[in-house]
Structures are given as C-alpha cells and as structure tokens.
Amino acid sequence: AQKITQTQPGMFVQEKEAVTLDCTYDTSDPSYGLFWYKQPSSGEMIFLIYQGSYDQQNATEGRYSLNFQKARKSANLVISASQLGDSAMYFCAMSGGYNKLIFGAGTRLAVHP
Amino acid sequence: DVKVTQSSRYLVKRTGEKVFLECVQDMDHENMFWYRQDPGLGLRLIYFSYDVKMKEKGDIPEGYSVSREKKERFSLILESASTNQTSMYLCASSWDSGNTIYFGEGSWLTVV
Numbered sequence: 001a002q003k004i005t006q007t008q009p010g011m012f013v014q015e016k017e018a019v020t021l022d023c024t025y026d027t028s029d030p031s032y033g034l035f036w037y038k039q040p041s042s043g044e045m046i047f048l049i050y051q052g053s054y055d056q057q058n059a060t061e062g063r064y065s066l067n068f069q070k071a072r073k074s075a076n077l078v079i080s081a082s083q084l085g086d087s088a089m090y091f092c093a094m095s096g097g098y099n100k101l102i103f104g105a106g107t108r109l110a111v112h113p
Numbered sequence: 114d115v116k117v118t119q120s121s122r123y124l125v126k127r128t129g130e131k132v133f134l135e136c137v138q139d140m141d142h143e144n145m146f147w148y149r150q151d152p153g154l155g156l157r158l159i160y161f162s163y164d165v166k167m168k169e170k171g172d173i174p175e176g177y178s179v180s181r182e183k184k185e186r187f188s189l190i191l192e193s194a195s196t197n198q199t200s201m202y203l204c205a206s207s208w209d210s211g212n213t214i215y216f217g218e219g220s221w222l223t224v225v
Contacts, residue, residue: 004155006155009153033212035212035214037216042218043201043218043219043221044216044217044218044219045203045205045216047213047214050212052212091155091156093156095212095214098144098161098163098169098209099144099207099209099212099214100146100158100161100171101146101148101156101158101205101214102158103148103155103156103157104155105153105154105155106155
C-alpha cells in the first residue's frame with residue numbers, strides 16, 4: 001500500500017531564511033508522482049510543485065524546490081527566502097492510478113518577522 | 114481559468130439529516146474526487162469517479178455515497194449525517210492523463 005509520512009507537525013522559520021519540510025513515501029509502484037500543496041487558512045489547496053518518479057532532475061518552481069532522493073524514498077520541500085505569506089499548512093502527496101492522491105498529515109509552517 | 118466549484122462553503126446540519134455536497138467542474142475532466150480533511154490526518158479519499166456513472170470507493174467510504182450522472186458534476190451524499198462526519202470536504206478533478214489536479218475551495222460541514 002502507498003503511504004506518505006510527514007513527521008513535522010509544526011515548523012518555525014525566520015523571514016528571509018530557508019526552510020525544509022520533510023516527506024517520506026512508500027510505494028511498490030515503479031511509476032508515481034509526488035506533489036506538494038499549500039493550504040492557507042482559507043482552505044483552498046494551492047499546487048506548488050511536482051516530481052515524477054522518472055524525472056532525473058529535482059523539480060524547481062520559483063522559491064520552491066523538491067529535494068528528491070529516490071533511494072531513500074524522500075521528497076522534501078525546500079522554501080528559500082521565506083515570506084510572511086508562506087505561513088500555511090503544507091501537504092505532501094503521492095499519486096496513484098486515476099490521479100488519486102494519498103496525502104501526508106501535513107506540516108504547519110509559521111514564518112516569523 | 115479552470116474552476117472546480119463546491120456549492121456550499123459552510124453548512125450546519127442535524128444528526129440524521131440527508132446531506133448533499135455538490136461539486137461542478139468546467140474542464141471536461143474524466144476524474145473527480147471527494148476528500149475529507151481532519152486535523153492530524155491530512156486528506157483522505159472518500160470516493161472517486163473516472164467516468165459518468167462510474168465510481169470507486171476510496172479509503173473511507175463508510176457512511177457516504179456518491180452520484181455522477183453528468184460528467185461535470187460529482188455529488189457526495191451523507192444518507193444520515195452523524196456528528197463524526199463533521200469535517201472539511203474537498204472536491205477535486207483531473208484529466209486522465211497528465212498530473213494536474215484541481216481542487217475546489219472546500220466545504221465545512223458541522224453536524225449537530
């Protein structure tokens with residue numbers, strides 16, 4: 001069975017510093033996708049970044065990068081130069097067939113000025 | 114702009130009531146999903162549908178049913194609401210190919 005584990009319930013970071021949110025996954029499928037979503041207090045799910053299991057390079061999107069270590073089954077999100085608006089809940093997820101997503105429990109990030 | 118619209122953002126229902134949560138997407142997506150979000154548990158898949166009138170159970174289907182009579186609309190039904198169904202419900206949709214999944218804004222349901 002597929003599983004996503006986020007071991008950090010909460011994280012704090014100073015504004016303008018970088019922060020890493022941890023995510024490990026478990027699957028026996030050779031083909032899968034890994035996602036990170038941001039959920040502000042308003043509730044909408046905002047897509048941040050995607051990494052395919054066969055992608056050779058780590059995905060990057062602006063200030064977001066995904067540190068993909070396939071052998072260790074980890075897909076950590078790195079946010080560089082944190083901003084106050086980055087304070088939110090962050091979810092790691094893995095896709096299965098039909099684009100079903102399996103989510104981790106989430107990490108609440110607080111950015112301090 | 115792709116839109117996934119959930120009919121109600123906030124609902125308060127009584128125990129035993131039948132509850133309908135509606136979701137409409139405007140991008141001709143084959144796949145539609147209903148998730149439930151609870152603190153500390155993340156999002157869990159209740160049901161999904163990969164075509165009109167086709168549905169599959171997710172991880173937590175007990176106490177729920179779904180309906181997909183038209184491609185753009187996917188309804189979640191609570192036949193007899195219970196207090197343990199108080200939660201935030203998120204609808205999502207996607208094409209069968211590709212990796213982009215679109216979410217609605219969520220519906221907060223309180224059962225009293």
